[in-house]
Amino acid sequence: MSLVSWLIIGVIVIALAYYVTRMAKDREDGERHDPGLAILEFGRAFPNEAIRALHETVDGNAVFIRLHDGKAGVMRNYGRHYSCHVIQPGRARATSTADGKGFVIEFLDAPTQNGEFSFPSQEIAAEVGLWLLGNYVSAKDKAAAEDAKAGEQPTA
Template sequence: MLVLLAYYVTRMAKRNSDGDGEMDLGFAIMHFGRAFPNEAIRELHSTVDGGAVFLRLHDDKTGIMRSHSRHYTCHLIKPGRVRVAPLDNPKGFSAEFMDAPSNNGDFVFRTEADAAEVSLWLLGNYLATADKEEAAEPLA
C-alpha cells in the first residue's frame, strides 16, 4: 500500500512540474467513462493548455471534460444548449454552456482543423434540436 501511495505522489508531482498543462487523454477517457458509462467515445480533442477535452460520442453527441484546478468536471452537452462564437485566433472559439456555466470560456486548439472540427460537433449538436423541432411541427 505504501508503494502505491509513493508511486501516486511521485506521478502527481511530475505531472504538476511538467508545466505544459497537458491533460492525460487516457485519464480523460477513463474519467468521462465513469461519469457517463453508457456513452461510447468516438473521438476527442484537447485544448492547447490542457484545460479542456471535447469528446465526440456515439449518436453524434458531444461532451466536455474541464479541468478546474484540482478536480475535473464532465458534462454531456444537451442539444441546443451551447452557444459558440469565433475568437480573433482562428485556432479557437468561445463557448457558453447554458446548462453548465462553470464550463464557459475561450478554447484554443493546436490547429485550425481541430477547432473547426469541434465547432462542427457543437453545431451538429445544435442542429439536432432544430431537426427535432421541425419534425414536431404539423404538416400543413
C-alpha cells in the same frame, strides 16, 4: 562539524529539493495531458455515452468529446479531477476567436463550464466547431421532426 561537512549537507538538501519539485511538476503535467484519464473519467460520469473522438485544448485544461449519437461533451481539468458535461442539443453558444484556433463558449445549462478554448490548429478547432454545430443542428432537426410528426394525419 567542519565547514566542508555543512557544505556537503547543503548541496544534498538543495539537490533533493530540486528533485522533489521537478517530480511534482512532471506528475502534474502528466495528469493534465493524459487523454486516457479523460476517457476513463468521462466513462465513469456518463457510462451510457460512447465516445467517438476527442480533442484537447492547447493548455490541457479542457477536452472536447464527440459522442456516438451526434452529441458533444466537454471535460474541464481541475488538477486531480475532471468536471464532465454532456452538451445538450441547442444549449451552447460559440463564437470563434480572432485567430480561428478557438472559441468562446457559453454553456446555457452549465455556466461554470463557460470559457475561451484554444486548440493546436485551425483544423482541430473547425472539427470541434462542427461537433458543436452538429449538436445544435440535431436539436433543430429533432424539433422539426416532432413538429412534422404532430402535424401528420393518420392513414387508414
